[in-house]
Amino acid sequence: MMQLLLISNSTMPGEAYLDYPKHEIKKFLGDSVKRALFIPYAAVTFSFDEYEQKVGERFSELGFEIKGIHRYDDPVKAVREAEAIVVGGGNTWQLVRMMHEQNLMPEIKKRVEEGVPYIGWSAGSNVACPYLKTTNDMPIVDPLGFDCCGMIPFQINPHYLDANPEGHGGETREQRIEEFLEANKEIFVAGLREGTMFKLADGKLSLIGSRSCRIFKHGEVPVELTEKDDLTFLMK
Template sequence: MAGEPYLDYPKHEIKKFLGDKPVKALFIPYAAVTFSFDDYEAKVEQRFAEIGHHVRGIHHYDDPVKAVEEAEAIVVGGGNTWQLVRMLHDNNLMKPIAKRVANGMPYIGWSAGSNVACPTLRTTNDMPIIDPLGFDCLKLIPFQINPHYQDKNPDGHAGETREQRIEEFLEVNPDIYVVGLREGTMLKYDDDKLSLIGNLKARIFKKDQKPLELSSEDNFNFLLKE
């Protein structure tokens, strides 16, 4: 959330999601490019400690696959989606994470960490600084998220708006929903229910359909049908 301390607003929702019993989550800091994994871990640990939980970076483990297999929960931070996907591929982590989540392990991701929960990285906003060696991601959900969704371009910008970019995506990928998540909103899937948290609405796109504007009062479960 612009103008607020990092990860401060979502921490209350993270606390509700993880529950009262202290959890030590496995933190995946791979999206960090211009700062160290240790620094990223420390920043996130600070916020988690405030809600009675903890994280430990996957970079401390000799066997990252085993770390996933034994994790209580997985937390994937934002940064550059391309590097994140490349490192998840390089470390053979896509399938192990997807398997654990399918069996009920809590997954929390923001920004790039929400992009990789999707079938592919095709709705990231990030600069493709490295070839990810495949666009496929975790597919924890069957639809795509576009995080940091913006309605307008900055003044004087003559490039495509975000909506135009998503329309291009739909032209090439007509069978899939895209959810534009505005700042300060999040999607939660728990107890078989998918819902929105936050004051702004989500904008939902599908080919040949007028975009929907849905709020935290609405049921988002239709997005889960493939």
């Protein structure tokens, strides 16, 4: 059974880095994992070493060691031997490009299907989807293709916002998702608000957090679902 923890964002206003999801991360990894493989490729304005250190400090508080994939001579082998896989947020386009360059997408999917726990936030949640197409950030590089790991059959829009900031006249996030659905009629999109996450365990998909998520499908009225609802239908 696949085990996924897909987090909308790393940090809430006024909180420390990865503070709000830390207890869920601890429960999710449990006692069997000692070291997690960290993929820092979404970092653009700071180094992979800095990203590894930042994430490693938080995970060490939870009792886990983090080692960045950039430290391995053979990234594919690192994925094949990983106890758990963690993919951080940042620029999704760069993340996807580097994952394609290293041929990591199929290897990660295979390992997760074998039961290796996967944690991602923001861009790291995006790459668990079939496609890159519902990310929010700028295409700063050619991603070498829009296909992602496809560990889940639906798309996530992390950091989902209900309305534009005051004084902004551009499209809302919902309008952007409607554009995606017009061109991709067969797929669900989940607007994952900040402070929330999806957890897939024992074949069941659930929402964690005090805010609802907004579910979109072409030709259907969007619905709001909460942590009381079973979201496993999105996995079909």
